[in-house]
Amino acid sequence: MNFSEVNIGLFRLVNDLGKEHEQLNIIFTFLAEYMVFLLAISVICIWFTRNKESRIMIFCATITFTCAFILGKVSGVFHSNYQPFVELSDVNKLIVKEKDNSFPSDHTILFFSYCFSFWLFKRGWWIFWILLALLVGISRIWVGVHYPFDVIAGMILSFAVAINVYIIVPRLNGTKKILNVYEKYEGKLFQPFRKTKGSKTRNY
Template sequence: MASADGGSSGPDVDLLYDINGLAKDAPGWFDHAVSFVGEYGIVFGLGVLMVCAWWSVRRGPDAAQGVAALLWAPLAAGLALLVNVPIRGFVRRPRPFLEHQGLDVLVRGKTDFSFVSDHATLTMALGVGLFVAHRRYGLMGIGLAFAEGFCRVFMGVHYPTDVVGGLALGTAVVLLLAPLAMMGLTPVAARVGSSRVGWLVRSRRTTVSLAVAGPEALPAGRPGAHRDKGLAA
């Protein structure tokens, strides 16, 4: 079914106009703020959460597993973006402002295809990866990913389904490949933790505490144990 402006219509387009319509009613400073947050701010915020989670997990007895999960988060995000390249080329969906009139486009220069949203894919992969390492910071990261999705539609550069597809893609890549990734990254993190730069994986205070407590205090290597510690952190 076609709309009056020559583009397709339906719930996806209706929701696009509803959310983007908020930008028309908002003051200019708010639109600029959302544009900055949607382009750069949320990604920066996720980076801050990564640093906070790293500082927390390295103080626990399962630090190697926690740090390995944090390493997997950006790797998974990069892999998800690579997976999105052929998806975009296959679907070849134009940006919404190219098919629909009257949208308030807050960011110019977007000439690539619309489905799937790279920003939604990236932020959700980082958020879910954070959740694997540390539940509290992970929930914050997932919340930021949903905020990113809203910003992309608010800015007029993506359809809601572009965002939903990105959130799903980022989640799928992280969770489906996490067991294999953790098998490879955990030994690497453990080796770094016992090296001269071991502070990257385990805080000095934790290392001293484990040495004083003896071998029985060492982590048993139970999968996902670092996540339980994250809840209490």
């Protein structure tokens, strides 16, 4: 059994579950399509806790995603395949997706870049995010838009970049300088709101 046969076999194993358990399709469709918004909201909320360590974590996670995404696009030049719903028959396709190169999975790179970073920094509910990222990766197979190896490649890329970023970036002087400059201007931006709030409090 060659690489392609294994890839297709694993895809069928997961994707056919949607035909057998149709009641779960709405859950996996939500995970595949909309969980990215929960991630975005969570990242913004963590950032605005104004905790220094949390901001370094988000900063590193964003660098991880950017680098892994670029590496993913480069790897897609050397290996490419269309989505399963394009190449295979009788695919349980649950979401709208245009035909393009699906290797590696961008959704997987996005989620695992942040979730691996959460895990490395061990901040908050990191185990929840790792499990959620796994479910998102599986959901992309379930809804018919990615092969398992598209997802696995995204995971490997994200993990490799996350480890290197975690080791290097927090130790760079430039990291703290960038955050300090940002926080300086953030303070100036929100200062009028704080003064207004303070004035209202004193009036009471």
